[in-house]
Amino acid sequence: MGLFDKIKSAFTGTEKKEEPEVSKVSELSEDSDVSEVADVTDVPEVSEPTVAKELTSEPISDKPLADPYEKGLKKSRVSFTRRLNELLANFRYEDEEFFEELEDLLIESDVGFEATMYIADTLRYEAKVQNMRSMKDAQRVIVKTMVDMYGETNPDHHVFNENKDGLTVVLFVGVNGVGKTTTIAKMAHQYIEKGQKVVLAAGDTFRAGAIEQLRIWGDRVGAEVVSTKQGGDPAAVVFDSIEMAKQSGADILLIDTAGRLQNKKNLMNELQKMKRVISREIPDAPHETLLVLDATTGQNALNQAKIFKETTDVTGIVLTKMDGTAKGGIVLAIGKELGIPVKFVGLGETMNDLHPFDTEKFASGLFKELIAQTN
Amino acid sequence: MAFEGLTGRLQDAFSGLRKKGKVTEADVKDVMREVRLALLEADVNYKVVRDFVKTVREKSMGEEVLGSLNGGQQVVKIVNDELTALMGSEQEKIIFAEPGQGPTVYMMTGLQGAGKTTTAGKLANYLRKHENKKPMMVAADIYRPAAIDQLQTIGRDLDIPVFSMGDQVSPVEIATKGIEEAKAQNRDVVIIDTAGRLHIDEKLMHELEDVKSAVNPHEIFLVVDAMTGQDAVNVADSFNEQLNITSVILTKLDGDTRGGAALSIRAVTNKPIKFTGTGEKLDAFEPFYPDRMANRILGMGDILTLIERAQQEVDEDRAEEMAKKMRENRYDFNDFIEQMDQMQNMGPLEDIIKMIPGMNQMPGADKLEVDPKDMAHMKAIVMSMTTEERENPELLSQKRRRRIAKGSARDIAEVHKLIKQFKQSKDMMGKMSKGNMGGLDKMFGGGVKGKLGKMAMNGASKSNNTHKKKKKIRRKK
Incomplete structure (x- = not known):
């Protein structure tokens, strides 16, 4: 055993144990894989069966739309809006689980982590301060927060700077x-x-x-x-x-x-x-x-x-x-x-x-x- | 290094918990909220996060955790175990063709810009070096301009043959002919590079299916950029559904991504991550070990990878000789240069340091940056010394130092500094090695349970002194 193997075995505890372990695992891996699959796919489907189907059954592009943005974003918009409405239908202003679900939905829709947390925190705050009860109020707050955020991200100087008189x-x-x-x-x-x-x-x-x-x-x-x-x-x-x-x-x-x-x-x-x-x-x-x-x-x-x-x-x-x-x-x-x-x-x-x-x-x-x- | 941001956040989450003896349900709940946010911020898929948090929460609510004296530690251990499980528990080996069954065939697939072509070269190089294979690469990306040229250049650099038929022939034909050619040339591994494509591009995905059924590959690798966000799961899912990929290679892990893709893909596709790309050079390619990665994510270092890298780069006999020299206080500038070269070959110094357990919790360790140019400067200074000066640093008078500064085009102050540092580290090495080298494995022994592992877990400030000494040595090298 070389110097490095000695050092290595000092960290792992034993050096001879490793090899049989590896082969054992490869034999067992099939069994354990099966159970893992079941776990992963089961859990989310229980909580939102309609949603999962929505996403996959959505056709990739129905018809060629004139506007490339429309075309690119149509799929995400439909499912996002519907799901947000579904979620808001059981708006529970004091329930942390509701907010976590909202966060999951926003993150999955690729709004980004910071934006998501900002929106969710704003709603948490407003729910407390304004003593909100209804779904309509919640929706209003979410939309307003989003629109404000887009406003902030739209600086005036987004025009491409061309040098008119030369290179x-x-x-x-x-x-x-x-x-x-x-x-x-x-x-x-x-x-x-x-x-x-x-x-x-x-x-x-x-x-x-x-x-x-x-x-x-x-x-x-x-x-x-x-x-x-x-x-x-x-x-x-x-x-x-x-x-x-x-x-x-x-x-x-x-x-x-x-x-x-x-x-x-x-x-x-x-x-x-x-x-x-x-x-x-x-x-x-x-x-x-x-x-x-x-x-x-x-x-x-x-x-x-x-x-x-x-x-x-x-x-x-x-x-x-x-x-x-x-x-x-x-x-x-x-x-x-x-x-x-x-x-x-x-x-x-x-x-x-x-x-x-x-x-x-x-x-x-x-x-x-x-x-x-x-x- | 990847995952650092995640490590930092998780450690913040655990910091309160570690100090506690007994842990209450409310404590666990608070910590898991932080863990959830940390994982989401690291781009781990939200479904994976949800399940992960649920599992850890349930396991942490058991009597043995809540009732025990070091409940905080136990929660950390549960998180570590679950993280490892999430990434697949054990390292899975690459599949080869049965002996006598002709060459092993691999297909590289993935989105545009994931790094398929570079990875094809890295994989070929890895298999030649570590598995004693004779690989051949096949250029089947007929779409991106100069993709073939790129693979050919990589092949030339590595001295590994590349088969190509230009960009006017179908990928299926290129792949089939490529395998025939490999047989004729007696090559035992064929790596087929394919064009990057979107997972929703039906026509091109279909083309991959055709290539697959034509060549019947032993492995279909999905190459995934480690920086990918929530979309990683969509991509992996579609590729897996249509091609039934066999495993995943994560690229660009040398960036500062928090690496959510690494944590999500295995859980969602149930396909193992087998390799990672860790740098621009063609030998920056490593097998993926879920347990080591979990340790790294939790800030416990990755001493095994460190040793293995050293093993690859350092000749063992030379290393023993060097150790002997240190013991006998005969360590000189020639050894210094040699060690510096070896260190450089092992990867960026800041990455190496962070693999040492506990190191990442050192104040300022995250800001430690080593410009490779500094190393080059040091080398230039040593190279400007005469043979005698290198062997006997005592000779270095002011006059000689001025000559060296001129010769290496460095400032005289820099020369002084280097010589001083060299002497200091030489002293320290002498002391360390004369003391008890035998005590060293007690210190490192027992992996996470060992002394260093515990230090890392506790993040105890009382052990800072030992850390500091170490850091000094590393820096000087």
């Missing part, structure tokens, strides 16, 4: 796999359609195939791509791309960066350096620093937004993969706590599926029926 520089940042490169391609396509000259900078010199990916997109949409070899200095690519965009009289420069987890200090420093290079070459650039967020991300999106804002002064968010089942409710909390507006949403795979974000549409998409009811 607009946009820097894209975010964690790995959120869709930065694809978003750049979509945006490039839309600007080229408008008759503008677009330059792309392949600033992701780390991930295998990233440069090639951007190059292929550049060819497809008709944008020039500035790049170096894999492993090269991304700040140098940024510098070159600015020179090149200036010389060729381009209207817009979109800079791709490698995905990085926000807790990697050295990678965040690298990003800061890239930004410094941009500002040194063009004083008021980058005109936009867009944080790309995956709508399926949970609470961690808040950390992402916070740290990326600290290091690169993010000016807006692109919310991608909104065509799935996630609703991206976390952007509420981000808007409320950090004041970063969502500027674009990705709603599909095609080049035209990047849309300017409309807070009101997003909000009313989720809560339209509810608001109409109470008015």
Whole structure:
């Protein structure tokens, strides 16, 4: 037995026991699995059988609706509204269980943890202070709280900042796999359609195939791509791309960066350096620093937004993969706590599926029926 | 490191409880409300949370907990046990084809951007290193531009063959031909990389079913981003329903996610998590141990993973030699550099420190950040010393130090600091090893029940002194 095994056995107590245990478990695992399945599926169904069926039997898209928001959010809205009403029908103002169920419902609807707790706490408080008894009152409070929250998350400066007299520089940042490169391609396509000259900078010199990916997109949409070899200095690519965009009289420069987890200090420093290079070459650039967020991300999106804002002064968010089942409710909390507006949403795979974000549409998409009811 | 936020919240929840001897029903109720919020905030699926809280509450209401003298501890233990159960209790091994049945076939599936292609490379590398396999990767992502290029680059870096047929051929054909090719080349594992797709995209999900029935894989891995929110369960459920996945690989666990997906997926799909991706490098890939993860979540460290990482990176004979050197006070700058390299290979220093039981409760431990550049600077300083200076630090006069500062392009103060730190740690090592190395396993022994385990559970401030000493050593390295 080597040194490390000795140390290890000191922690586990015995070293010989382990092996037979493992094999025993693999034999037993089938039995225990069965009982676990039963447990997990049984419990929630008892408490809300109609709800579970609602969710699964809901068709994914009934008819192609004209409005992409409507289309994307229809499913969630119907079940959410109905369930909220069902829940409110047994509004028990003093019953903690009622509030916990409400919290579960909001969290499942992807409203986000902070927003959920805020809504539930407001209702708890109002129920006590106003001595509320009726379902109508409860509903009114919930809707009002939600609408107020959306109001707060809708800062005035959600318009995309374009440099009218020259080159607009946009820097894209975010964690790995959120869709930065694809978003750049979509945006490039839309600007080229408008008759503008677009330059792309392949600033992701780390991930295998990233440069090639951007190059292929550049060819497809008709944008020039500035790049170096894999492993090269991304700040140098940024510098070159600015020179090149200036010389060729381009209207817009979109800079791709490698995905990085926000807790990697050295990678965040690298990003800061890239930004410094941009500002040194063009004083008021980058005109936009867009944080790309995956709508399926949970609470961690808040950390992402916070740290990326600290290091690169993010000016807006692109919310991608909104065509799935996630609703991206976390952007509420981000808007409320950090004041970063969502500027674009990705709603599909095609080049035209990047849309300017409309807070009101997003909000009313989720809560339209509810608001109409109470008015 | 993932889960830290959750750890912090749970520890806050338990802090009041730990001080109590006897626990009342109301205490348990209060704590479980906090636990519930902590789990929800960590993105654990709300149904899973509901069941979890119910189970723990029921078990904690029993006589042996409420009546006993250390009821608080027992509640913590119940939470630990249930967390482990939630994640699947035991580590489950990867499945291989029976001998003589041809190559083992794996399929990587998942949403866009989950990390399938990188994970395919990591898995291939892992199987070659630890299971002595000869893997081949198959590029069946024909949709994302340059996906094939990405896999080929990874294959080149790892020196593992990649089979591809361009992006004009159907994934089914690529997969089947890939397996034929693997047989011809005498490869025993085939890893098929597929395109990312939404779980509600019927056409593309159907395509995966076709690939599945064509190649009959031994494992279908669902690759899931550990940062996924409540939607994780929808995704896992749909993939499982349509493909009957065999296991899950969690990626991006090196972020600061609270990791709710890890806790929910097993409970909802009943499919085990077998591996985790823990960094950007292609060897940042580890088997998933539910019990260790539960310990880590509850802030009890993960000493086993720490030892295993050391085992991987450090040559045992060299380590024994090094220990001998320390005992005999012959430890020099060459050893220092060697150890520093080994430490770096084991992963970010702040992660390593947090695997030591009790460490995460140190004030300021959460803010401890080590810039890899600092390590590089230290190395540069040592590299600017002559061979004699490295072996005998006593030689380092002011004049020599100035030369070293110039040579390494560092400030003279930094050189002084490093040499001072080196001497201090050398002294301490001498003392520690001359004392009783034998006492060390008493201190660590018995896992959670051992002294350190108890310290971690109590979060006792009286033991802070020992912690501090340790931290100093680690930092210097």
